[in-house]
Amino acid sequence: MTETTTKTYTISELAKEFNVTTRAIRFYEDKGILSPSRDGQKRIYGPRDRILLKLTLRGKRIGFTLAESQKLFDMYQHGEDNKDQLNTMLATLDEKDALLAQQKLDIEEMEAELQAARERCLTAIKKIDNT
Amino acid sequence: MTETTTKTYTISELAKEFNVTTRAIRFYEDKGILSPSRDGQKRIYGPRDRILLKLTLRGKRIGFTLAESQKLFDMYQHGEDNKDQLNTMLATLDEKDALLAQQKLDIEEMEAELQAARERCLTAIKKIDNT
């Protein structure tokens, strides 16, 4: 009764789902981020790969490099028994948190400026229309 | 009584203030973002250059390319009379706003994950300490 088959994905399925190229996905494997199993030649991706891909792409959107993401994943997985490594990871996490905080400020300020620019645009357009 | 002298900066002053290299600042000039005046050979930066530099760096922190920042600045300055250009700019602003909204979500989720990772770290360290 208990299903033991885990969901799998082909490379192009993942590519479509996350809107990236297959080339990019293979590239992430090269960088040690993904490690799909194989069916003969073909790559088979499991749920774990899917999550890692998702996290990687999210990281990218907020400015993490692939190397940074990979490092985090790596520490997260193989650091359970090494205190030094755990502390290194805590430091890394703090560092990232600080960056995110700064980014939030930057985003707020940028949004205000975009809004100001938008209003200036609209005013200028009105002026033109009244000519 | 009314002072008309505007504050000016040397390249290294700006570099120090914003913690970037002089090379980077000259690079931004190459890209058309800054346009300092000269005192003989030497570059003289005014308040306007300073602001543009600040905005550029802020943009960078949230993932804007230099070309994108430059394009925004350019539209902001020379678009007052061209309706098409104003509308293009409005579209660009909307696009950027959408990206910023996505980034906010990404940051929230990433912070949650970093927090979870941090707690896992701390737990693991405790376990080690109790060994």
Add this chain to the structure above:
DNA sequence: CTCAAGCTTGACGTTAACGTAAAGGTAAAC
């Protein structure tokens, strides 16, 4: 059988954003 669709592994090309010398002008300090 063959043919198109999708997979594979190289391997060279590209863009962005500077880094890094190299080689020299200038100006205040000693």
Add this chain to the structure above:
DNA sequence: GTTTACCTTTACGTTAACGTCAAGCTTGAG
């Protein structure tokens, strides 16, 4: 007058993150 500290231009080097062929396996449809 010669170091020292900045400034300049020119130009080749570098890293990240893929893009873009090339050349070939394989597999289900017709």
